[in-house]
Amino acid sequence: NAGVTQTPKFRILKIGQSMTLQCTQDMNHNYMYWYRQDPGMGLKLIYYSVGAGITDKGEVPNGYNVSRSTTEDFPLRLELAAPSQTSVYFCASSSDRVGYGYTFGSGTRLTVV
Amino acid sequence: QKEVEQDPGPLSVPEGAIVSLNCTYSNSAFQYFMWYRQYSRKGPELLMYTYSSGNKEDGRFTAQVDKSSKYISLFIRDSQPSDSATYLCAMNPNQAGTALIFGKGTTLSVSS
Numbered sequence: 001n002a003g004v005t006q007t008p009k010f011r012i013l014k015i016g017q018s019m020t021l022q023c024t025q026d027m028n029h030n031y032m033y034w035y036r037q038d039p040g041m042g043l044k045l046i047y048y049s050v051g052a053g054i055t056d057k058g059e060v061p062n063g064y065n066v067s068r069s070t071t072e073d074f075p076l077r078l079e080l081a082a083p084s085q086t087s088v089y090f091c092a093s094s095s096d097r098v099g100y101g102y103t104f105g106s107g108t109r110l111t112v113v
Numbered sequence: 114q115k116e117v118e119q120d121p122g123p124l125s126v127p128e129g130a131i132v133s134l135n136c137t138y139s140n141s142a143f144q145y146f147m148w149y150r151q152y153s154r155k156g157p158e159l160l161m162y163t164y165s166s167g168n169k170e171d172g173r174f175t176a177q178v179d180k181s182s183k184y185i186s187l188f189i190r191d192s193q194p195s196d197s198a199t200y201l202c203a204m205n206p207n208q209a210g211t212a213l214i215f216g217k218g219t220t221l222s223v224s225s
Contacts, residue, residue: 041217045214106156
């Protein structure tokens with residue numbers, strides 16, 4: 001089982017560039033999430049999805065967009081990258097709303113210079 | 114007041130010590146409480162979960178929830194160097210449109 005796969009693992013962007021962080025899960029989970037983790041700040045929810053075609057904003061959605069066209073994939077789009085978006089991004093999935101254990105990917109380390 | 118408060122540490126203990134990690138919260142709607150462990154440069158992984166108040170034990174780990182005080186704890190007995198990691202508490206009210214809310218994490222170092 002691959003679980004949750006995130007690509008790329010590392011990326012350096014210049015200010016104003018755009019990119020898509022990929023996330024794929026093979027557990028047939030309905031719920032998927034994007035979090036960002038900054039040093040000493042814990043995990044902040046960016047966007048989440050409760051199923052294909054349904055997405056909603058989390059705590060820190062500004063500067064990001066998502067789509068969920070299939071159960072497996074939940075890409076995160078960064079438009080016009082800014083230094084404040086330098087962070088580690090984690091994608092997670094769960095089989096239910098409660099989240100008896102989110103399964104996390106290994107993260108994408110993004111630096112915006 | 115933040116919804117979930119967790120002392121980031123760092124916390125350093127010798128091998129074999131008993132470790133106590135804690136979180137407080139303000140939202141009385143939280144019903145599900147979890148502890149995640151995160152090794153350096155890895156994604157978090159679920160360690161323990163508890164529903165409502167009470168204790169749960171799994172090997173060297175014990176999770177406690179006191180809803181009346183809005184306080185949760187994770188105890189690690191006979192701590193090992195392999196326990197060195199960041200521990201994040203997480204909570205969920207299990208309401209439509211919600212997701213897990215995480216504490217900032219406590220970094221633990223166990224020296225041999």
